[in-house]
Amino acid sequence: MDTHLCPICSFRRPIRRPCIRICTGINFFVFEAFLIPFEIVAFNIILHFWTDKIPIIAVICFMLVAYAALNFINVKYYGETEFWLALGKVILAVGFIIFTFVTMVGGNPLHDVYGFRFWNPSKVEGAPFAEYIETGSLGRFLGFLACLIQASFTIAGPDMVSLAAGEAESPRRILPRTFNAVIYRLVAFFVLGSLCIGIVVAYNDPDLPPITI
Numbered sequence: 676m677d678t679h680l681c682p683i684c685s686f687r688r689p690i691r692r693p694c695i696r697i698c699t700g701i702n703f704f705v706f707e708a709f710l711i712p713f714e715i716v717a718f719n720i721i722l723h724f725w726t727d728k729i730p731i732i733a734v735i736c737f738m739l740v741a742y743a744a745l746n747f748i749n750v751k752y753y754g755e756t757e758f759w760l761a762l763g764k765v766i767l768a769v770g771f772i773i774f775t776f777v778t779m780v781g782g783n784p785l786h787d788v789y790g791f792r793f794w795n796p797s798k799v800e801g802a803p804f805a806e807y808i809e810t811g812s813l814g815r816f817l818g819f820l821a822c823l824i825q826a827s828f829t830i831a832g833p834d835m836v837s838l839a840a841g842e843a844e845s846p847r848r849i850l851p852r853t854f855n856a857v858i859y860r861l862v863a864f865f866v867l868g869s870l871c872i873g874i875v876v877a878y879n880d881p882d883l884p885p886i887t888i
Contacts, residue, residue, distance in 0.1 A: 714738070715738045718734065768864045768868055771868065772867055775871035779874055790874075793873065793875075793877040793878070794874075799879065801879070802877070803873070804819055805818045805879070807821050830861065
């Protein structure tokens with residue numbers, strides 16, 4: 676839609692078609708509105724995995740204040756903050772992938788070459804596809820589908836490239852190539868990252884938070 680209707684599909688230029696204007700506004704608002712509590716919950720779960728001394732309400736207030744502060748400061752500093760936070764996520768993702776490979780081949784304190792142990796049904800009941808709601812093949816498919824639905828919500832960001840449609844010099848030429856490059860980032864960080872999680876820990880590990888399972 677952005678490459679076909681590039682003159683009107685941006686926040687800088689008005690969208691002349693009412694249906695597209697309404698859908699774009701509602702979709703963007705709902706997405707951003709749900710993203711804030713999602714990130715707060717995720718941050719709280721990670722934090723309380725290590726310690727329970729910090730009250731949940733304190734974490735929520737801190738995150739809300741941080742979000743508000745970032746949106747009220749000068750756009751120059753907002754962009755700088757966004758850059759370093761994004762760089763931190765990339766470093767963590769790459770580090771986790773390296774950590775998974777090193778530990779699975781024996782580079783851990785126990786020198787245990789566990790490989791794909793948690794994918795072996797003889798080691799972990801129900802692996803590699805756990806049953807969900809139903810049993811048998813249908814249950815395994817529903818389990819995969821449930822994980823896919825939850826994981827797809829976290830794949831946010833590629834659509835933000837479309838915001839540059841109104842600013843790009845030749846959007847019909849540049850944006851298609853930009854969107855095509857997104858698939859490599861998704862595979863590198865989301866798909867490979869999910870694969871690493873399945874390698875490092877079993878799906879039914881009792882130490883996993885319920886939301887992760």
